[in-house]
Amino acid sequence: MKCDPFLKMEISGANENERQIVYNEKELLLLRWYKLMNPIAKSAVQSALDHFLNRDVYLHLETTNGAYAVHKQESTMTVGAYIRNGRICFGRGVITGEGPYRVGLKMEIGWVYAEGLTDFEIDQAGRLLLAGHDQEGRLAVALELSFTPFDL
Incomplete structure (x- = not known):
């Protein structure tokens, strides 16, 4: 265990x-x-990003080293960022890199960006779920897009 x-x-x-x-x-x-989740297939993720272009979508984005850093070394600073159900519209969405991957969403007046992505899923509700897991399988970054709000 x-x-x-x-x-x-x-x-x-x-x-x-x-x-x-x-x-x-x-x-x-x-x-x-x-x-x-499955390892990222760039073409599948790019097609999914294109599906959300120029439409109001709900964003979930989080990053963390959280308890991992503190658990291994008490002096390490814990960092993280979190947004759930932020409503955005982006005119360009791109996945780049050779793995781990980066996704950028270009909005009219700015960018949403996630780096370190390793896995993806398109669930039964049509939501795009992207995640970056470390070597031990722990979540380090997540970016999710949906046409409907995420559960709280």
């Missing part, structure tokens, strides 16, 4: 497909989200 300090849950199993959650409902959703 190991404990992921960011998700505050215990995970068991020899590999990713055997992981089981033994914590709460919110973290079950986070683990489910992680397990469904």
Whole structure:
């Protein structure tokens, strides 16, 4: 059994497909989200970004080194940023890099940018979910787009 300090849950199993959650409902959703994600396929992500062009969309963007940094070294500063259900409209969306990837969304008066992305999913609701996981599978960055607000 190991404990992921960011998700505050215990995970068991020899590999990713055997992981089981033994914590709460919110973290079950986070683990489910992680397990469904696939390594980024640039062409698929670019097509998904194009689908959201020039339309009002809801944005979820977060970055964190959170508990990881503090857990490994007490003197390390914890940093993070978070926005959920920010409504934006972008006229250009681009994925670049060779992995980890970067996504930039060009709005009329600025940019939204996420770097370090490794995985993606297009869920049943048509939302684009992008995430960057470190070598241990912990979330470091997430960028999500949806035509409807995300659950709070």
